[in-house]
Each structure stands twice: as C-alpha cells, then as structure tokens.
Amino acid sequence: MSSSLFAPHQALAESLLAHLPDDTDGAHDLAHLVRVWRNVQTIATVEGGDRELLLAATLLHDGVHVPKHDSRRVQASRLAAEQGGRILAALGWQTARIDAVRHVIEAHSFSAGITPQTLEARILQDADRLDALGALGVARCFYTAGQMGSALYDPFDPQAHGRALNGQRFALDHFETKLLTLREGFQTATGQQLAHQRHARLVAFREALLEEIGDA
Numbered sequence: 001m002s003s004s005l006f007a008p009h010q011a012l013a014e015s016l017l018a019h020l021p022d023d024t025d026g027a028h029d030l031a032h033l034v035r036v037w038r039n040v041q042t043i044a045t046v047e048g049g050d051r052e053l054l055l056a057a058t059l060l061h062d063g064v065h066v067p068k069h070d071s072r073r074v075q076a077s078r079l080a081a082e083q084g085g086r087i088l089a090a091l092g093w094q095t096a097r098i099d100a101v102r103h104v105i106e107a108h109s110f111s112a113g114i115t116p117q118t119l120e121a122r123i124l125q126d127a128d129r130l131d132a133l134g135a136l137g138v139a140r141c142f143y144t145a146g147q148m149g150s151a152l153y154d155p156f157d158p159q160a161h162g163r164a165l166n167g168q169r170f171a172l173d174h175f176e177t178k179l180l181t182l183r184e185g186f187q188t189a190t191g192q193q194l195a196h197q198r199h200a201r202l203v204a205f206r207e208a209l210l211e212e213i214g215d216a
Contacts, residue, residue: 005034009055016059019087025147028062032131036061039127039194046190049120053097057104057124060084077109110178116187126191129182134198137179138205145171158215175206 006013017030037058044054064079081102088098100118107116108124110132116122132140145152153172157163160173167177183199186192210216 006037006055006059009052012052012055013059015091016056016087020059020063021065025065028065032062033059035131035136036124036127039130040123042194043123043126043188043190047119047123047188049123050100053100053104054120054123056084056088056093057101057108057120058127060087060101061105061108061124061128063087074109074111074113076111077106077114081105110182122187123191126186126188126195129186130191130194130198132179132182133195134201135205137198137202141174141179142171145174153209153213158210158213172206172209175202180206 004010020030037055040054040058041051043049044051060083061077061080063083064076084105085098085102088101093101100120103117104121104124107114107121108128110129116125131137142152148168150168151170153170154160154163158172160166160176165173165177167174179202180199183192183195186195207216
C-alpha cells in the first residue's frame, strides 16, 4: 500500500493521500511525494524537526496543480496551503498546527518567493528543491518541457549568446534561468551539502549535451 512508503506515519499518510488529485502530472505525482519525503527524512535526521508536521506538509504541498506556464503559478503554494488547512481541520488538527503546516506549504515554492520562518519550512523547501537538481532535475525538466510543447534547445543559439534566455520556450534555457541557480538558496546545512552534489550532475549533463550538439 502506498501509505507504507511514508513510515512511520502510515495512518496519517493514508488519510491525506485519499484527498490528493489524480496523478496527471508526472513531475508532481506520488513518486515525487515519495522522493521529497525521503529527502525530508534525510535532512531531518541531522537538522531535527517535527516529523508528523513535515509529513502532512509533504503530502499536501502540491495539492493544487497549476501548470508551469499558467499566470497563476505564483499562487499555487498558497492555494495548496488553503486546501491543506481545510483537510487537516476535517481530520481534527488543532489550529496552531494547521497554521504551521500552511506556512511550510506556502514557503516551499520557488515561484512564491516566501522566506521560510520555521525549521520545518526550511526542511521542506530544501527537500522539494533537491528534486529539481541532479538526474531527477534533468528528467523532470524535459518531461515538463514536453508537456508545455517546448523545444529542447535553440538550434541557432543553444547557449543564448545573442538572445534573451527563455526557459519556457527552450528546455536547455531552463537550466540557466532556474535549475543552476537553485544551489545557492538552500536553507539547511544538510540540504546545502546534498544540493552541491546534485548541482554537479546538472552541470555535467549540460556540458555533455552541448558537446553532443556541437556547441561545447
């Protein structure tokens, strides 16, 4: 059962998973939640944090899906936080803990630009951003590019020497506009260490791609 992937809070996971939307976005599906929870546990083992609160925020942080190219994207984490709050209230959570979860969800988003104010918010932001780096970051980048109808790269100017970068039009541009900038924003020491390793994998992939298309 999928809830067993979220030990040691399987009962809570089962309750929350029942409220999640169908897996229509392969970059933000159940597999993504499992990976983020694994990252959360890795970071929290060193940094601390309330695991029950972290699990609730992890499972609810992408509860409202807004496509990357949608103008409402910046509101996605706030909408997810509001929805998550309603779900937790229905489960009988206390208002203070619901508010804590809502902040963790709101602050996780790159687009929202909200500074995390609690340890749990810092941990989830790091755990979620780790999934945008490394081999998984490459996979999710090109998956999303395919969904959006983006090209792999500009055949006339792959590295944007003579044009403005456009991460929505070209997947390779997204490395420069977002993915390769993520390493500098990690909130915890453990997250920073993991981000450094995964950043190096992004750089290696980009260099290999440029070599293969003759633009190294």
